Amino acid sequence: MTKEALFQTLKEKFEKIVKEQGLLEKSVKVSCRALSPQEAIGDTERKDFPILSGRDIMIQAEFEGGIGQAFTNTPAVFGGSIKEVLELDILNNDYDRGIFIAVLNAVMRRFQMCEMSIHCKDNGPEDCAVKAADYLWETYGNIKIAQIGYQPAILERISQRFDQVRVLDLDPENVGDVRYGVEVLDGIKDYESTVLKWADLVLCTGSTLGNGSIVNFLDIGKEVLFYGTTAAGAAALMGWKRLCFAD
Numbered sequence: 001m002t003k004e005a006l007f008q009t010l011k012e013k014f015e016k017i018v019k020e021q022g023l024l025e026k027s028v029k030v031s032c033r034a035l036s037p038q039e040a041i042g043d044t045e046r047k048d049f050p051i052l053s054g055r056d057i058m059i060q061a062e063f064e065g066g067i068g069q070a071f072t073n074t075p076a077v078f079g080g081s082i083k084e085v086l087e088l089d090i091l092n093n094d095y096d097r098g099i100f101i102a103v104l105n106a107v108m109r110r111f112q113m114c115e116m117s118i119h120c121k122d123n124g125p126e127d128c129a130v131k132a133a134d135y136l137w138e139t140y141g142n143i144k145i146a147q148i149g150y151q152p153a154i155l156e157r158i159s160q161r162f163d164q165v166r167v168l169d170l171d172p173e174n175v176g177d178v179r180y181g182v183e184v185l186d187g188i189k190d191y192e193s194t195v196l197k198w199a200d201l202v203l204c205t206g207s208t209l210g211n212g213s214i215v216n217f218l219d220i221g222k223e224v225l226f227y228g229t230t231a232a233g234a235a236a237l238m239g240w241k242r243l244c245f246a247d
Contacts, residue, residue: 001218001219002215003091003212004091009238010090010237010238013237013238015086021111023107024082030080030085033059056207057074057075058119059076059098059102061078061099061105061106064110066108066109066111068101068106068107068109068232069119070105070210070230071206072097072207072210075098076099078103082107085100085103088100097212101234104233107233108237114236115232129151130157132227133154136162136243137161140200142163143200144166144200145202146194146201146203147166147167147203148187148204148205149168149228151205151228154203154227156180158203159180159181159182166183166194166198166199167182168194175187187213200222201225202217202223202225207228208231209231214226214231226241228244
């Protein structure tokens with residue numbers, strides 16, 4: 001699936017939902033803003049989460065009590081109607097795409113069409129990582145796992161449990177370093193050799209939806225699990241499998 005096809009499909013599916021809920025005919029409002037690291041992830045003992053360094057920014061949308069979040073590198077503030085959200089250029093404009101994803105998550109959460117749209121905080125990421133490693137071991141056994149996106153808690157836990165783990169990231173400050181006994185590989189240069197040729201299972205950050213690279217992990221002929229909150233709504237709409245133990 002191309003980026004064009006993916007984002008067009010998401011917009012069409014979202015528009016269908018808001019029409020069914022009668023939201024286009026109402027002057028309903030949504031708001032969206034960037035969160036501070038404290039708001040997004042709370043107080044954590046581990047200090048190497050990318051959000052704590054400012055390299056990742058979380059934005060949050062609210063709609064009638066529904067909260068949706070999305071990681072982005074282009075944070076934006078938005079206040080407007082659902083109709084205005086549907087008019088955003090989510091294919092070519094990174095700001096618009098981040099807003100759309102967060103609002104999609106918030107609206108779908110409001111109508112109980114998706115779950116786990118709010119990032120875990122404080123000790124939550126550590127608990128999630130333990131549960132993720134346990135789930136993967138119990139479900140798949142000692143397989144070869146390619147983790148997409150440097151999420152330190154998950155990487156540490158799965159590298160302790162599984163014999164063969166690789167991690168890919170796009171941040172040049174991470175690539176080439178050894179983290180928890182695993183070298184961080186280049187998300188572009190090492191994609192084919194690791195994801196397509198080596199891995200039995202791909203554990204992919206939903207943040208790839210924000211930059212559109214998620215299409216590189218769709219329909220690749222092997223199991224892919226998306227983790228995190230960014231892809232909560234999209235995963236529900238598209239039938240993607242998620243691995244998330246947040247709220």
